[in-house]
Amino acid sequence: MEIDQLNYKCTPQENWQGRTDGIDFTQQRWHQRIQCIDLQQNEIPSVASGAIAFALIGFSSDEGVRRNGGRTGAVNGPAAFRKASANLPVHFNEQTAIYDLGDICCTDGNLEKAQHELAKLVTSALHKGLTPLLIGGGHEIAYGHYCGINDAINPEKSIGIINFDAHFDLREKGSAGFSSGTGFLQIANDCMQSGKTFNYLPVGIQKNGNTQALFLTAEKLGVAHIPAALFASKGQEEVLAKIKVFIDSVDHVYLTICMDVFSAAFSPGVSAPAFTGIYPDHFFFSCLELIMTSGKLISMDIAELNPVYDEADRTAKLTAAIAFQLLSAN
């Protein structure tokens, strides 16, 4: 595929370094399995039908958070993620391939261009039969990611967006332009223009992280959200039931996880920490399980990992643990 070199950085294979217990498959860790592809030299590998392959793609951008007046640093999220996940033990099948396709970068303030390059890469990876896992970067990753999915699928089919996030990210374009807080309103507007239904389920929403105006925008758009408070044990069945009903109502699911959905105790390395956020406990992982086993998950991302504010790498390690779950199901 054509990729603008100004927006692209391949991952050198030697960046995947870690502990080596042995070379037998059962002894391996991620750094021994992940294959880096330089998209300026090589095509995205095709996947044989029936085989499973994931495309790891970084979105190295601070621009959306900067425009949104937040704390920058997520530009180095993809690098922190690779470092934190290199030693993860391999629990996927020997036939499963994981390609690191490198980073789409925004270095010149032109966020729209970087999102466009990201969308093109996502579309190409999906056309080749890969399942993308994107690592941000700010939550401006979502708009580029969605556009790429939308371009890849049969236009008759619907996309449902499940967003684990403390925030709606349904802001109007600000004086600095579109940002990390506007992505889902941009998608809603695109849907409106093309006559598509906007299927959006924000999960883990905090009252103390969103203005009344944002709740009203969600209501006007017909967006039903799952509040963080419902993650308390008495609400858990309802959370699972609501996610299931949403999945049943769409053809494809795009999963996006904003690392600030978690309590700041677990996820301090983000722009806008949620002090009353959800816990990354077994219940959270059972929500992921429900989505992963639906057979509808087309593409996923994890956004807002910001190593500048991380403590003892715990947000990076949590991001890695979520990716581990997402990639180890088969």
Ligand SMILES: N=CN[C@@H](CCC(=O)O)C(=O)O
């Ligand atoms: N992607 C983040 N969005 C949040 C950030 C909130 C904040 O910085 O306090 C938002 O715009 O609402």
Ligand SMILES: [Mn+2]
């Ligand atoms: Mn967000």
Ligand SMILES: [Mn+2]
């Ligand atoms: Mn958020």
